[in-house]
Amino acid sequence: MFYTIGEMAQKLNVAPSTLRYYDKEGLLPFVERSSGGIRMFKDEDLEWLRMLGCLKKAGMPLKEIKSFMDWSRQGDATIGQRLDLLEKQRQSVLDQQKQLEDTLLMLDYKRWYYQTAQAAGTCAVHDTMDLEQVPDRFRPLKEEWQAEEDGKEPL
Amino acid sequence: MFYTIGEMAQKLNVAPSTLRYYDKEGLLPFVERSSGGIRMFKDEDLEWLRMLGCLKKAGMPLKEIKSFMDWSRQGDATIGQRLDLLEKQRQSVLDQQKQLEDTLLMLDYKRWYYQTAQAAGTCAVHDTMDLEQVPDRFRPLKEEWQAEEDGKEPL
């Protein structure tokens, strides 16, 4: 069973132009063509597109995804490289998760800040508030901001 | 105590050109200038830059961060809007976290796939492997892929 690019695009909920772009960039080396040059996607191709989607969601740039696809076509000799890329990307996802958790705490602190400000009718309440009033979970945040020695994470 | 743009950039671990760009885009309405036109950052400005960093890490586009900065300058009347934006961004972070968890599972499945392939010396082992051999945690993934009725998430 074959699908046209439009059908496949609908299946994947992306624009056909996106699939053409990926193909042009060498990310879809598996798609076959009809004698007239029309792309014919197979059910089997879905597996590769899902792989692509997975790597993309993991934050991998298209160039690296292309490497992965190239290695895949080169056969079993490149299993090691593919595994390395996967491990690297796993670590990247773990880092992103940690980043998001930090961000959520900051966001929650700011929400608390504006919720109390809203209740008081003015942001000025925070000028006359001491550490005691700040919920425990936000304390480490404040301390971290005190010690500006780091310089590791950008902004 | 004042800092030049170069000093502040170093503190925040970003390029000075980035801060100039943010300023040009109206994201730093709080920076003062010397009589000669040179930006003079205050310790107090760090609070705003941290806010900016928080929103940016939460995935908020610079345009929306600008809205937030604009509202901040407009005073207490805009506390509601700011809170709404924070709530919205909190939800966005929660969504991103869920997304990353799904991605991690997919990545772990693929890692398992290539680890077993590496052990066997070929990807072909997976052609002759039945569901029994697939670790439990990856089953729901396989089933999800079977039912392609969704069409919700792009790629």
Added chain:
DNA sequence: TCTTGACTTAAACTTCACTTTAAGTTGTAT
């Protein structure tokens, strides 16, 4: 005072990931 390094702006350039456009072809339905 002069040099020098860090600052200033405006404008052009870059990268990424697409999207749109224009001109032409394919394949199906009547």
Added chain:
DNA sequence: ATACAACTTAAAGTGAAGTTTAAGTCAAGA
């Protein structure tokens, strides 16, 4: 056979988030 929607390509355009360049200004030390 013809119409017509959906396909094809190459090339140009888009938007986000900066970076680089060019030409000039500021401020601190010798």
